[in-house]
Amino acid sequence: MLELKKLRTLFELSGGKTVTAVDGVSFEIKPGEVVGLVGESGSGKSVTALSIMGLLAANSRVESGEILWDGRNLLELTLSELRKLRGRDIALIFQNPLAALNPVFTIGNQMVETIQEHFSLDYKKSKDLALSWLKKVNIPDPEARFDQYPHECSLGMCQRIMIAITLVMKPRLLIADEPTASLDVTIQAQILHLLAELKDELDMSVLLVSHDMGVVAQQCDRVMVMYLGQIVEEGPTDKIFADPKHPYTKALLRAIPVPDPSKKHAFEPLAGDIPSPLNIPSGCSFHPRCSEKLPGCESQSPGIYSVQGCRVACHLFK
């Protein structure tokens, strides 16, 4: 369905410098799959998502690679072809629902507008569809909410409304970029649960982008771990969690807070900061923070090795 081949996305900075935010990323998402893209902030997750959607900032561009959707390279589509595809085939929800909702229009207005952009329905039918979706995302009293403005709703409710506006078009792939990062923990769980339910109902695929290994563990069939613009490990969620291979994946897993104090494995935040993409370390870019580094790691970038059903980019598996 979606396939990325060696995607490279750059930013042009003032002074003529360029930053490679996504550096040769390849992956595939199949129908019905829920795939997690996880890594510390700054690793290139959002830029990957925006590249797929064709929504990069003005100072950013895809330098090379392919983004195939049912075999068609999205990078070769015209803007109007891409607009048609956006929302209806591939949809994106962001971290901050308030930034995505328009503050000057009512929720109902925004929903009806989106519906009428994509379906030829009259106002009454569009409104009915909008109300049925507000109900689906568990908004109490949808009739009343329909006439309210975004600022009259809580953040969690705005995210539900965004999900309704996005999913009303029944996309085949939903890219959810940190959809719960701005919400309280209890609301986070509700939203993730809702997404899982709707995913089954609509039979869509999900690319769940998160810095939080815990979130990804609960939701995903498969996990891809990203570091400084590259995927360093990829595999089925149970395998990645039971037996992580890459030292970065292991470190991310140790950094999940453990609520049970009797558990031996203590919470251990990741050592060191993620380097600036302006100054990517030589060889394996994780080597300065790696506790298992070998002599060649500073000078040679690792190949990608298949290990027990996972792919891992690390010299330890040569």
Ligand SMILES: Nc1ncnc2c1ncn2[C@@H]1O[C@H](COP(=O)(O)OP(=O)(O)O)[C@@H](O)[C@H]1O
């Ligand atoms: N608007 C921008 N201008 C310049 N560089 C940017 C911009 N947005 C992102 N980047 C670069 O891309 C890298 C990856 O960013 P991003 O994909 O947002 O990370 P993530 O979503 O994993 O936290 C950043 O570390 C930064 O170097």
Ligand SMILES: [Mg+2]
């Ligand atoms: Mg991001």
